[in-house]
Amino acid sequence: MEENQIKEVVDNIPEYDRFFTVDELKERSKKLAEEYPAVRREFVGESRNGEPLEALYIGEGDKTALLFAMPHPNEPIGSMTLDYLSEVLARDEDLRKSLNFKFIIIKCIDPDGTRLNEGWFAGPFTPLNYASNFYRPPGHQQVEWTFPIDYKDLHYDEPIKETEALMEIMEEEVPDFLYSLHNAGFGGAYFYLSGPSEPLYDKLREASTAMDIPLHLGEPEVPYAENLSDAIYKMIATVETYDYMEKYTDENPAEIINNGTGSTDYAKRLNEDVFSLVCEVPYFFDPKIGNYEESDVIRREAVLDGVRLSEDMYAYLEEKYDNIESLLTHESKFKETIDEYLRMMEQQHESKRGWAEINDELDAPATVSQKFDNYVVTRFYRMLAYGMFIRMIGEQINRTNSPEETDELKKVKLEVETELKRHDDILLGDLDYEVIPIRKLVGVQLRAGLESLNYVNERNT
Numbered sequence: 001m002e003e004n005q006i007k008e009v010v011d012n013i014p015e016y017d018r019f020f021t022v023d024e025l026k027e028r029s030k031k032l033a034e035e036y037p038a039v040r041r042e043f044v045g046e047s048r049n050g051e052p053l054e055a056l057y058i059g060e061g062d063k064t065a066l067l068f069a070m071p072h073p074n075e076p077i078g079s080m081t082l083d084y085l086s087e088v089l090a091r092d093e094d095l096r097k098s099l100n101f102k103f104i105i106i107k108c109i110d111p112d113g114t115r116l117n118e119g120w121f122a123g124p125f126t127p128l129n130y131a132s133n134f135y136r137p138p139g140h141q142q143v144e145w146t147f148p149i150d151y152k153d154l155h156y157d158e159p160i161k162e163t164e165a166l167m168e169i170m171e172e173e174v175p176d177f178l179y180s181l182h183n184a185g186f187g188g189a190y191f192y193l194s195g196p197s198e199p200l201y202d203k204l205r206e207a208s209t210a211m212d213i214p215l216h217l218g219e220p221e222v223p224y225a226e227n228l229s230d231a232i233y234k235m236i237a238t239v240e241t242y243d244y245m246e247k248y249t250d251e252n253p254a255e256i257i258n259n260g261t262g263s264t265d266y267a268k269r270l271n272e273d274v275f276s277l278v279c280e281v282p283y284f285f286d287p288k289i290g291n292y293e294e295s296d297v298i299r300r301e302a303v304l305d306g307v308r309l310s311e312d313m314y315a316y317l318e319e320k321y322d323n324i325e326s327l328l329t330h331e332s333k334f335k336e337t338i339d340e341y342l343r344m345m346e347q348q349h350e351s352k353r354g355w356a357e358i359n360d361e362l363d364a365p366a367t368v369s370q371k372f373d374n375y376v377v378t379r380f381y382r383m384l385a386y387g388m389f390i391r392m393i394g395e396q397i398n399r400t401n402s403p404e405e406t407d408e409l410k411k412v413k414l415e416v417e418t419e420l421k422r423h424d425d426i427l428l429g430d431l432d433y434e435v436i437p438i439r440k441l442v443g444v445q446l447r448a449g450l451e452s453l454n455y456v457n458e459r460n461t
Helices: 002-011 023-035 077-091 093-099 111-115 127-132 160-172 198-207 238-248 263-270 299-327 333-358 368-399 401-429 436-461
Strands: 039-046 052-058 063-069 101-106 149-151 153-156 177-181 190-192 225-228 233-236 276-278 292-296 366-367
Touching: 002 093, 002 436, 023 039, 023 052, 023 077, 023 111, 039 160, 052 077, 052 160, 063 077, 063 160, 063 238, 063 436, 077 101, 077 111, 077 177, 077 436, 093 436, 101 160, 127 401, 149 238, 160 263, 177 263, 177 436, 198 225, 198 233, 198 436, 233 299, 238 333, 263 276, 276 436, 292 299, 292 368, 299 333, 299 368, 299 401, 333 368, 366 368, 368 401
Parallel strands: 063 101, 063 177, 177 276, 190 233
Antiparallel strands: 039 052, 052 101, 149 153, 190 276, 225 233, 292 366
């Protein structure tokens, strides 16, 4: 595919003022398959709630590309990317031939979790509204992190139904290109690749800067992410998480980690040459995330202060949870996540503190971007747990018949809502943020994907 073709496809992305719901995505896929003979719509499994999972099969190339969105249901940018890409592929036979791929496109692999996020899909796009309507399942219920693994003392073979559907497609189709579409909340753009791919690095960075979205050169998502180039990392796997925890905590990682490994790991077992891409782009942007000048704080101090902030916010929720735990008598998706959050965070704090205290690379001054990550972005992400905590209590209130219990639950709910609002006020005081248009976010993911398809073709020849 020529660069001018890529540019044309990206330039024609429409303007969006909201994210599509699960039902809207399904209806659009249905109409696309009815209108274009090149599109085949197949049901490939079902969700844990019994909802059908569907894939669009488009094209008949020599290689296979598997693209799926919503592996984390709070990350809908990828669903918009795949919705637009499926339309382009359906109507443009020349494009399909030039790419020479058979495309398997799943716009939403976790419809159950996605429906629990739809409260913020139409805005307003603010940190508080996002946190208040946010849902993300615990690791052992996430599509991306429930593929089987056997490593040292960790033995996991309990894939959820949505993951099983992906495994069956991978086993049958053996993809050459895997695109798991994720996105971040705050920051700049960054990428994960299945391995070193130097000819692609500049093209990926240009995909972001062409849309006026800065690269994320602050702290990596996790301390053990292997940096391949600026804003480009090697794909994270559970093996690295295990080794990191083994090195920096006193506990057996197999007793902490209760999930599996990622989609790339599994795909590599079937085809060791598969090329895998993740493109992380944010909803919110602050100019400080693109400032790589030295700040007034040493990086080690900034990281440890970030850990302390996270610990304080964790301790507050733990105390509130202990106060009402006996009243939480009904099953709740939100409770499952809060339970896991409270179980895991202490070890995560311990391991990050251990890493920060002994690594010489943290002796240098933090960049403004790194300082922003530790002091500001940390608060934003911890606020998301507060939002789920409030939703957990709200569900219980709706199912409780005891006036006394209802009064106690309402009291704690109001307290946490007040604390969430306090953190939001602090956050907004530290921010000069803007909401990035959905069209630009789709553009980065789409161009990164098309450039990667070109890379796979060129690598094979």
